[in-house]
Amino acid sequence: MTTAVLSIGSNMGDRLGHLQSAVDGLPALAVSSVYETAPWGVTDQDDFLNAIVVASREDFDEWDWLRLAQDLENAAGRVREVRWGPRSLDVDVITVIGVTSTDPRLELPHPRAHERAFVLVPWLELQPDASLPGHGPIADLVTALGDEGVRLREDLKLEAA
């Protein structure tokens, strides 16, 4: 059995609908609140909605999580164009508990998670004691990074199955 932490994001079209489609397709144990976040990386694009999902499956290894993430992106009509550019649905595997990987097709933990408040702030809400292997407690990372550009959207809710 493996447990994964996944980041879901959208800044095109029906943003909340795209996030909900990801939650519906994941064996979700817990789903964070929805956050409105300033674009990271390529800043000249619309704001994202982001959330974190903790999911678990008996028969999954880390590659199954990547395949499922990519299937969900494709189902939401994602076209791979600009790196860090606009997207209907982005599903990143942030960590799979107990697994590390340096394979460029699947780096675990996600190599940029520690510098992304749009990942860390919703993750902290779900798992305040979590650590990012190699980078320490996520609470400390959020303190160092700040939560600028990450705003709780209490009016938007994701329905866990």
Ligand SMILES: Nc1ncnc2c1ncn2[C@@H]1O[C@H](COP(=O)(O)OP(=O)(O)OP(=O)(O)O)[C@@H](O)[C@H]1O
């Ligand atoms: N932990 C991971 N989660 C998802 N994809 C990964 C991971 N590690 C490596 N990859 C690889 O990254 C490739 C590009 O992913 P994607 O297009 O989603 O990048 P991005 O979302 O634009 O940027 P970033 O990787 O910085 O989040 C994928 O084809 C995948 O094989």
Ligand SMILES: Nc1nc2c(c(=O)[nH]1)N=C(CO)CN2
């Ligand atoms: N705020 C925010 N910025 C991003 C996001 C995202 O989900 N949220 N995803 C990206 C693709 O890697 C690039 N930039």
